[in-house]
Amino acid sequence: MNDIPQDAEAVLRLAAQSMFDVLASTAQGAMVVNREHRVVWISEGYKRFLPALGFRDESEFVGRRVEEVVPNTLMAQVIDTGQPILVDLLTNKAGTFLVSRLPLRGPGGDVIGAMGMVLLDHPETTMQPLMNKFACLQAELDETRRQLAAEQSRNRCAKHRIVDFIGSSPAAVEVKRHARRVAQTGATVLLLGETGTGKELLAHAIHAASRRAAKPLVSVNIAAVPETLLEAEFFGVAPGAYTGADRKARDGKFKLADGGTLFLDEIGDMPPALQAKLLRVLQEQELEPLGSNAVVKVDVRVIAATSRDLAAMVQRGEFRADLFYRLNVLPIRLPALRERSEDIETLVEVLLEDIARRSGLAPKTLSAEALRALEGKTWPGNVRELRNALEQAFLMSDDDELGPRHFGLDEAATATATVGIGALGRLTTSGVSGPVETLPARKAELERSAIAQALHSTNGNRVAAARLLAISRATLYEKLAKYPELASA
Template identity: 50%
Template sequence: MSSENFSAEAQRIRQRTMDTLLAAFSELSEGLLIVDRQARIVWMNEKYHRRLGIADPASIVGLPVEAVIPNSLMRSVVTSGKPIMLDIMEFGTESFVVMRLPVRDASGEVIGGVGVMIFDDPRQLVPLVSRFQSLRLELADTRRKLDEARRAKYTFSSFVGVSPTCIAVKDKARRAARAGSPVLILGETGTGKELLAHAIHAASPRAAGPFVAVNIAAIPETLLESEFFGVAPGAYTGAERKGRSGKFELAQGGTLFLDEIGDMSPALQAKLLRALQEKEIEPVGSNRLIAIDVRIIAATSRQLQKEVDEGRFRADLFYRLNVMTLDVPPLRERLEDLPLISEALADSLARQLGEHPRGISAAALEYLARHPWPGNVRELSNVLERALLMSDADRLERADFEQILPGLAQFPSTEPIQPGARTLDQLQQDTERRAIAAAIAAARGNKAQAARSLGISRASLYEKIAALGIAPPDSV
């Protein structure tokens, strides 16, 4: 190319560049450099050649940029068409913070590039780098906490008890942990179904993966599908711009715990069944299928077989979930565990409340054993927490619980059950006796009200009172 042609080309490139915001860069930056598509220097502003110690700026025009700045990456920018937004360039003994951008013509073709010296001292980046490091550490900490939240919080040692029923449940749960099949946990509210789900995950080969729990009863029906399967970007008005992952995606490689599965609608049951059968999900508003590798543990306080028989729960989904079943006994059926559970809960609650450890007297435990515990371990935890807050003594006494569970003192004492000491009929009678006594106490002696709370007729209640030898005070 002749010198005349080069000058014309250089002028065109310079004009195109200066017509943009780069003119402002020339004033605001520490230096500005323009090259053509062959990475030859077209122009360098006064600040730049002064920084580089160039006495005659005109002498460098037309030279390859590397001949003037050996460490320049401008050739890479004009060749690839990709910018280098922030870099440190060394020149002799000095270092500069620079930015390099391609320059394109109206058709989008790269015709050159511009280099901007942002700072003449990299130390000026310290506040920016410091802020970046701080944000990165905050992000890492947030991710760590999120990962911790998706880890199992309990192990089998957390399921306290030495009764035969408790030991049998834990043995069966340990076998379930070793397998990869779905697990269905059945039991009344407050018996520790979620605790067992955590323990199964923690003892399984998936323990290093996430544990994600979904309480189906706590989420509005209209949101359940998106909670499970996620939402595609812009799937509907108000949807997140980047979309949102569902619980299945979050549980990849781990365990998804579906609490209160019996409350799921038939429509969602069908979609869940398909996901389990095909091992893939489709986010709401998307045509993209996502393969899933998730183990399912489901739990319910409903009688699921009855729900199936009455058409409220899909039989095919029930069979898919009911591969390994755990029946968690209510507290009233393992009262021999009551002392151990109470002590463990009292210690844990005392730590949470910032209180000193408390003991529980034998008389207090005997009194607690009279209660039928319809709310199971969760109810026991509530009673113990209230007692701890109301007492300053080193040991919780019977009187502390009489304020919370009044009326039990007037009924015959039932000692905690000892393993093998009673027949099954005797155990059932003890359970019924405690439940009826507590219901009458709660109804303040009103037998009609007590019968309604127990779900039996008043006549049946009188028959059971006579048969079980219950002698409550005079009542209506």
């Protein structure tokens, strides 16, 4: 009994040495790596793996960094984290092994290295069921990752083209002309217009027509993100930035859009504190993730959109003037639907086809009376509101043709909605009376007659006349330029 150490530290040292000797002798192979990740010792059993790893003898192996000599090893992770990996499967060119990795600590508790052991050589021969399950799980994981990557790629591609902006009116044609022009540049675009006018569609279309079309298109609706999360959403999060939260780094939208386009919807809702940081990214093309001091370079083209009057907000001090000027490089104003009512017929046709396709129901048509009624409405929600009205009428009716009643409109009232219909009185029940006019000529005559009657009814008040005609004042002025004889009315 006198040879048993009484000192506790001596006992621990003896226990550690005994444990090391037992593990090294019972394992099929063992190695020790120091704090710098270099192999300092291998057991006799481990030497038989050297030829398969590409080494002739121990002298070529020992002294090298473990990451260089053992493919797929996690020994460096054990040293850096101080956490053991008790059971793991290691696969490399030498085969598949069941391994265990333990950190080694010095007297002060600091990690001074790690010990790795091969518990089982080629476990697939003795652990076939477990290996099969592992292989299946690995295959499923690889397939899930592939599908996720493909889905993310699809979600970050443009879903619309410029041709998808429906309409042949002068206002719609002008919007598409501007979109094609700005798509060829890399400058910032600002889309202005009421809600439902198609700003997001146009942002997708500009990206699709640009040189960045093959790169991601990432969208952020600023109004839909809580103010407290906006900075992280834009610029990303460094590892451990939030106490108790996921310690992994998370890329922000700017980083995800690197090389492509970032669409910032409802930019007018951005809080003042974030406006300055956004301005820096736009100017310098660099950012700092939340909780990090590292500067990350990005190459992003920004398309911003708003339904608010940014110029007025600048005057009131609600929006930074310097950011407004940086965003307002290439502005495009999208007209309200009431300013291009001549496009409603085409829009109705396209929307009804899309509704039928999405619902799996048979297509439906719209009566002439219903079309005139829809053309006479002001549509404050624009194309989005029009689609909602068509979809509701389509799904709530069994009729093949949708009339005014399907939209909650009075049939009798719609009969008088077309002002100046008498201009088309040349057609009789027996055929055509007089010389045949072209359709554009008849439309122009009808338009002129409607404007004249509206001006007469309002005693020349153009604002009231525009309201009566369900068009904007600017559109009325454009029409009057075509008919100078009415301008003095």
